[in-house]
Amino acid sequence: MRRRYPHLLHHNIIFGPRYRELLRDIFSRGRLADDFSLYLHAPSRSDPDLAPEGCETFYVLSPVPHLGKLALDWKVEGPRYAERVLAYLERHYMPGLRGAIVTRRIFTPRDFEVELNAHLGSAFSLEPRLLQSAYFRVHNRDPNIRGLYFVGAGTHPGAGIPGVVNSAQATAGLILQDFAPGLARARQTLGEASYA
Incomplete structure (x- = not known):
């Protein structure tokens, strides 16, 4: 302008x-x-x-x-x-x-x-209604299907670049939380196997 x-x-x-x-x-x-x-x-x-x-x-x-x-x-x-x-x-x-x-x-x-x-x-993904806003949006981890995660404008915390970036961070955190114990065991096993 x-x-x-x-x-x-x-x-x-x-x-x-x-x-x-x-x-x-x-x-x-x-x-x-x-x-x-x-x-x-x-x-x-x-x-x-x-x-x-x-x-x-x-x-x-x-x-x-x-x-x-x-x-x-x-x-x-x-x-x-x-x-x-x-x-x-x-x-x-x-x-x-x-x-x-x-x-x-x-x-x-x-x-x-x-x-x-x-x-x-x-x-803005979902309709802008109270029950589809902020905490009420689709959560980042499916409560029924193990290992199914959601990320993007339609998930918690919301739309726009900051919302999507925060959604990605939250989802990555959940994945690490869910899989970290298994990853640590796998690293330990692989590490031990490679030195045998």
Whole structure:
């Protein structure tokens, strides 16, 4: 972005005029709404090295129905929807936005599915409900099948890069905890056998 928006924070949550109805459109009705609730992220606010002097980096996330709820041709609809989001941001929060953009990438549910192997193109894996959040997400070790482990955005602790990295660390810890005694015995046995 060839300009700065000093009134914005690192994390900006922008609620639209009908937040609850928008959630129903997304999760129950499978409808692409005309209004938005957005997450606007400005990482260069905390790390100025992410953009040249006098510039900023942003990304905006707009929740939309996953591919199982709404089958759209995202190659066509993605750019249209992005333009509507940018026009909204420019009108209400970021004057001159579209003229200041240096580069942009549109990432749709289809991209989440194809590039990230996200089931039905869902950015956050499971639905964002209380009983599928934090501790209530799928745990990293299956309680019924010995040796079956889970890792990723749909497991505890959650989605996003920090969530997935923490999920991987937790799962690796469980695997080591479960198999460490056997590995120690195997190393001891192999070590003794190699010196015989």
